């Protein structure tokens with residue numbers, strides 16, 4: 240964790256790098272979900288035809304190396320935590336390691352401070368006559384939420400006065416194994432039964448699969464959020480069950496069922512009445528700590544004026560997020576734990592130093608190279624220097640059906656931005672390894688990886704034409720390992736002998752490659768930073784723009800030697 244002196248009050252002007260020239264176009268490519276792992280049939284990156292990236296690897300160790308993308312290196316609670324896009328892009332863009340949401344929530348729960356904060360005091364006002372609703376991802380993936388945090392919150396809230404609690408569960412299957420929803424619901428039901436023994440009226444009220452119900456992001460498809468609203472708030476859904484365990488078990492009987500995409504369901508009583516609609520006077524907490532897939536629901540819960548879908552009813556509730564999900568929008572206005580204040584990101588520094596930036600991705604990753612990259616901040620630092628462009632993602636189909644996604648379109652936009660010479664930095668995120676990797680479809684992921692490699696080639700060719708520099712890296716692993724493994728690394732099989740598919744991110748390191756005709760001949764990776772991680776990339780990029788990095792940044796990966 241950074242122990243460097245605080246930057247407060249320091250000037251924004253960056254010193255010129257003593258040996259590296261300014262004025263080169265720098266292409267920054269983030270391959271989402273692209274880690275490094277040994278060759279193996281479940282390593283889709285290895286299995287795919289990726290000539291461009293293979294050629295870069297040959298420049299190791301001087302211009303290709305691995306960096307850490309998981310655990311404490313990116314501010315997560317432990318080294319057992321896989322990386323994810325939020326923490327990955329935060330670290331890449333900020334150049335510093337911050338304790339992230341997951342860790343801040345752990346600390347607040349462990350110390351009990353969560354119950355003394357403004358957010359909890361606010362929702363507690365409703366405990367007298369209202370119900371406390373908890374909505375979020377039922378998972379121990381640690382990417383958006385964690386089950387142990389939900390357990391502690393349930394216990395703590397009841398000890399602090401909540402008498403009637405309803406949980407609205409979104410099943411995962413993306414950060415954890417598909418099918419694990421059943422076990423999570425069982426464990427939750429055990430906890431709720433214990434609360435009932437203590438006289439708290441606690442039940443599951445509604446739910447659905449995270450990719451189909453509630454957890455859309457970057458306004459890709461508001462219908463997803465509407466399905467959640469209908470189930471959680473209105474108590475309306477096509478499927479009705481007597482309890483949540485029956486719900487997930489029955490819905491999973493469909494051979495095509497998948498935890499990520501379970502349809503919305505509502506729990507009803509003997510007379511068919513929903514057990515937990517959200518009503519005037521209730522309190523609501525969205526217990527995900529991660530922002531991107533909760534912001535849309537937060538808007539629906541909080542905004543008086545709202546036109547994304549017909550809410551039918553807009554109950555007067557006291558709503559708090561686990562964290563504040565958008566610092567610029569101040570949304571939600573009440574929250575249980577203060578988010579990390581990520582400051583002095585490389586984007587802000589570079590904007591102060593006149594660097595013109597173009598950033599582009601498709602919808603599902605657009606906020607990653609903009610909002611997350613800039614320390615969870617929306618909008619431009621300097622609109623006259625920056626341009627952010629979003630390519631609409633395919634909607635309504637799973638990504639294994641169109642595994643090439645918009646890789647080509649993103650690369651063409653980047654190429655045009657590079658060749659226009661209107662920008663000093665052209666930054667993209669190419670989504671295939673991650674989004675297709677999450678489907679667990681090996682064939683499709685291989686196709687996606689090949690498409691990503693072709694996109695990289697287009698961008699590198701443009702950098703070549705303008706005499707520029709490229710930095711290519713990734714935010715965390717995914718496509719390089721699609722099998723769940725035992726401790727020795729052998730794929731685990733289910734009772735029918737089928738290898739268990741790993742849809743989640745991984746703990747693997749990711750590659751970083753530098754090159755291009757603009758790179759001074761003596762630039763190479765240092766050898767004294769074997770444990771470097773994503774947070775070391777920002778200082779590296781600043782150097783390649785011809786600046787020294789600020790001294791509170793994690794150190795640069797490069798040095799310049801005489802050639």
Ligand SMILES: O=C(O)[C@@H](CO)OP(=O)(O)O
Pocket residue numbers: 271272322323324325382383413414532673
């Ligand atoms: O899809 C997401 O929300 C996460 C996995 O839960 O992936 P990423 O961190 O790559 O965005």
Ligand SMILES: [Mn+2]
Pocket residue numbers: 271272323324325327673714715
């Ligand atoms: Mn990612």
Ligand SMILES: [Mn+2]
Pocket residue numbers: 272324673674677717744
């Ligand atoms: Mn992902």
